[in-house]
Structure formats: C-alpha cells, structure tokens
Amino acid sequence: MSIQLITDSGADLPQSYIRGHRIAFLPLVVHWNGQDYEDGITIEPKQVYDAMREGHTVKTAQPSPLAMKELFLPYAKENRPCLYIAFSSKLSGTYQTAMAVRSELLDEYPEFRLTIIDSKCASLGQGLAVMKAVELAEQNTPYNLLCETIESYCRHMEHIFTVDNLDYLARGGRISKAAAAFGGLLNIKPLLHVEDGALVPLEKWRGRKKVLKRMVELMGERGDDLQKQTIGISHADDEETALELKRMIEETHGCTRFFLSDIGSAIGAHAGPGTIALFFLNKYIEI
Template sequence: MIHIITDTGSDLPKQLSDEYNISMIPLVVQINNEEYLDRSNIEPKQLYTYMKDGAVPKTAQVPPALIKETLTSYAKNGQPAIYITLSSGISGTYQTAVLMKNEVLEEYPDAQIEVFDSQAASLGYGLMVYEAAKEAKEGKALNEIMNTLQHYQKHLESIFTVDDLEYLLRGGRVSKTAAVMGTLLKIKPVLHMEDGKLFPLEKLRGKKKVLGRMVELMKERAESLDDITIGISHADDTETAQALKELIIEETGNRNILITMIGCAIGAHAGPGTIALFFLNTPKKVY
C-alpha cells in the first residue's frame, strides 16, 4: 500500500491521521526565543494564548534531516510514499522536500517517492491528504492518487477571514493605515488562495456579513455542493466555526463538513479568530 506523508500545516484532525496511518511531520514555530514543534510539544491553543498575551511567533521550515529521515524510512523498505506539502507560495518546505527526495533517490534509486506541492494551506490540503489516504487504503495505484491530487490542486477553493488585521500587518499583507482603520471600523477582510498565495478579495463590516459572504462565494464558485467534503478550520474560535457550518447546512443542505483547529504553522501568521473555508469548485473526477 502507498503511504501518505504530510506536515502539520495541513491541520488534519488527529483521529483521521491515526485512522489512515498518515505520517505527520511537525513544522517549527518560535515563541519568545524558544523553538517548538507544531502539535508535538506545543498545541495550537497554547500558541493563541501566547499571541493574545502579546507574543509575536515566527515559523521555520521542517529541518531537512527530519524530512530525509522520514522519506528514507519508506525508501529502504521498498514502500511507495507521497509527501503532500504546504504551498510553495508561502513556505519553502516543498523545495526542501524535493532536495531531500533527490538525496534519498541517490541512495535508493528504485524507490517510489513523490513530493507534491499542494498550493494550499491548512485544511485545504488536509482535504487532499484525506482523499489521498482513502485512495491508498483502497489500493489505488500511485499514478491514480497523483491524478486525484492534481485535480484537488486545480479545483480547490480556499476562502479566509481574520479577526484582527494586526496579524496580517505583521506579515506584510495590509498597510498600517488599513490595519488601524479596519480595526476602528470593524472591517474584516475576505481573502483567498490563488496560485498558492494568499490575496485580499473583499472587505466587509461585521462577522455575520463576512460569514454570509463566504457562503455566497462558495455557492458562486462551486459547480455542485452535493458530493464533496467541505472543510472549515478556525484559530481557537469554535463558536464561529460552528455558526459557519450551520449556515452552510441551511444554505446548501450539505452536512459533510469537517471542522478542525488551525495549527501553529498557519495560526502564527493569521492570528486568533481566523476562519477558513475549503471546498472543490467541481466534484472529484473518477479516473
């Protein structure tokens, strides 16, 4: 069976990674000059507590040696594996993984190891990982799973909003003036992923309007919402995530909705209160 590997930026719920035996490589976050491994020796809720207390966390790539060690463990046992990474548009993890894969192949030239750039973040590529793991468990071939991943990469929609523009200001996503005025006027941006990078889409006043607009955008962009898994991730805001879920059910009838907390890798940049919505704009093809 093909083994699926990902990193903690995928925010895949632990029960799913355990159920499908998915290898999870921890991303690195630095807080108050201390280095932590995401979901290993720090949990997302702890990160958001630090941030609410004024800490300014930074993120770092997975140590190359850890990626190489993981890939080598499958190569030397002759087990095919696919590593699905955080978008290369916002992280260097994909490029590092490709370099490590090439080093592994020098030692094990017959190994079947693939590294796939999700061009997504958080549960966006968590849904890709989940689908790939289901297909691997069904016994599908490596090329079939890669085709599915390419379909997700092309058709996945990712829509975000943040609770506090200050965190986007720190990351250079908005100007200081926009952040100050946005905070005063309670303006909340709606952003989306395009070509693996995050871009502003609209600005609205009030959380309720933002959630309504996120659902409107989903209905506008999706061919069909009947046969897909919809993902919601949140940065320590279960109440709003649940409100979004209920709105989606009310507006679309789709109850196949997965909710998870945004991990340290994405949360360090987006900040507490971030809400993200993920869905395919066209149903998965059957190959």
C-alpha cells in the same frame, strides 16, 4: 495500505486522524518564548493564540532537511512507494526542501518512488486532499492514478477565509500597519482567498455577520456539486463561529458532510486568533 502517505502540519489535521490512518507526519517549527516547538506535537494552537492575544510574537520555520531525510529514509530502504502532499510552496519553503532531499535519496536509492505534490493549499484545503488520498489508498487505487487524482484535487480546491484582527496580517507584512489601524476602527473584516498557492485579498466587509454571509454566497458561486462534497471549516480558537458558518451552509446549500478542525500553530501564528476558513471544490472529482 501499500502506499505510504506523508503530509506536514500545514494540513491542520488532528493528530488522532494522522495516527489513525498511519500517515507519516512532518511538523513545522514554531518559535516562541525562546524555544522551538513541533507544530501539532509539542505545542497546541491554544497556547499560541493566548500568547498572541497577550502581544507576544510567534515565529515559524519549515522542517529541517535532516528531519525530512530521517522520515523518508526507512521507506526508501524498503522501496515503499510514497506520496507526500506538501504545504503550498508560496507560503513555505517546505516543498522545495523536500524536493532537494528527494533528489539526494534517489542518488542512493534510484528505485524509490516518492512523489511530492506542491498542494498550493493550506490548512484544510491541504487536509481535505490528504483525506481524499487516504480514501483512494484504502481502495487500493494504483499509485500513478492516486497521485494524478490528488494533483487535480488540489488544483480545484477553493480557500475562502477571514481574519478577526488585521494587526496580525500587518505583523506578517500582508497589509500596512496604517491599513490595519484604520480597518480596526471601522470594524473592517477582510475576505481573502488563495490563487496559485498564494494569499490574495478578495473583498472587505464591515462586521462579522456580513463577511460570513458573503463566504456562503461565494461558495454557491464557485462550488460544484456541493452536496456531494466534504466541506472543510477550520478556525483559530473560535469554534462557535465555525459552527455558525456550518449551520449557514447547511441551510443555504444543503451540505451534510463536514470536517471541522483547529487552525494549527504554524498557520495560526500568521493569521491570528479568530480566523475562520472555508474549503470546497470548484470542480467535483469523483473516482
């Protein structure tokens, strides 16, 4: 592959996929139990979810500028064109830091082509964009066309998700503690989505079954040519529910192509165990 693809752990892609397609990888930082870990490398999501269930606080941070520079530098030296598909700038400072490091590198290597896309996506919304970039790169798609296509792909990515426990959103400041306590008593399951890279509450439903049914309905309302797409489903230590959602989508929309993965430690530390997320395009892009 002449174009070097780069992403971070916000994409929630398995390390087997990252290594298998030789994608350069930036892990976000997970801080727990007095130590810093590299998301997807030195800590597993299950460890984080178990800790959260036990009441521990898990914090996260973006990769350091030094880590980014060390990753980008070899490609700058060999003048290899790169595309970095980054975690949403509304959810992390990773994109802004990467742009600053890019500017620094271009002072020394002015011919270096490094395009950094603010995906405005998270989890498999970002991950599916990376997978599309892999597909295009392996077809020897010209650099500029590949970057333009992925930019458009990210803009048309839908994120619909629900959390199992409102307390974790309250800890992150997404909702008030009082709302979390009240919602817990009534078995309220919030439905959220992403607008311009930021998490936005959408609807509230009572009970898990109703919220899953509504996710499938929204998919039909917002999706385009769903049967042609690869549908993404990510989950926070709840594979059983992810498979149930997959079955519902198969029966309702006739989709046959799916990619399921764990929600990684960095995103999971904010969403909490039991989160279920669904990803698809609202405008099918074919090239």
